[in-house]
Amino acid sequence: MDRYYYVYIPTNKSNKVLYTGVTNDLLRRVYEHKNKHVKGFSSKYNLSKLVYYEETEDVYGAITREKQIKGYVRAKKIKLIESMNTKWKDLYKELMKEEPLQE
Numbered sequence: 001m002d003r004y005y006y007v008y009i010p011t012n013k014s015n016k017v018l019y020t021g022v023t024n025d026l027l028r029r030v031y032e033h034k035n036k037h038v039k040g041f042s043s044k045y046n047l048s049k050l051v052y053y054e055e056t057e058d059v060y061g062a063i064t065r066e067k068q069i070k071g072y073v074r075a076k077k078i079k080l081i082e083s084m085n086t087k088w089k090d091l092y093k094e095l096m097k098e099e100p101l102q103e
Contacts, residue, residue, distance in 0.1 A: 005062035009052040022066040
């Protein structure tokens with residue numbers, strides 16, 4: 001069974017605040033952001049809209065990439081987001097459609 005890791009960027013409704021994180025379960029993690037299940041930066045700033053993510057099978061690569069993106073200036077993060085998501089739409093909704101039903 002393959003294991004995947006995700007580097008992701010959520011934002012708030014106005015796209016003003018960006019957060020970069022890493023997880024092994026993107027749907028669960030974004031759900032937690034949306035529902036403020038974990039107190040901290042993302043719940044304080046209402047970071048509930050997934051605007052960017054990358055997938056890899058390498059956990060160390062994911063952690064390294066997260067640190068790299070965190071080091072980017074805002075303009076570079078915006079360019080990265082817009083390379084995948086020009087309209088800054090919430091990608092969580094699309095991921096929900098792609099997720100196979102659990103049997």
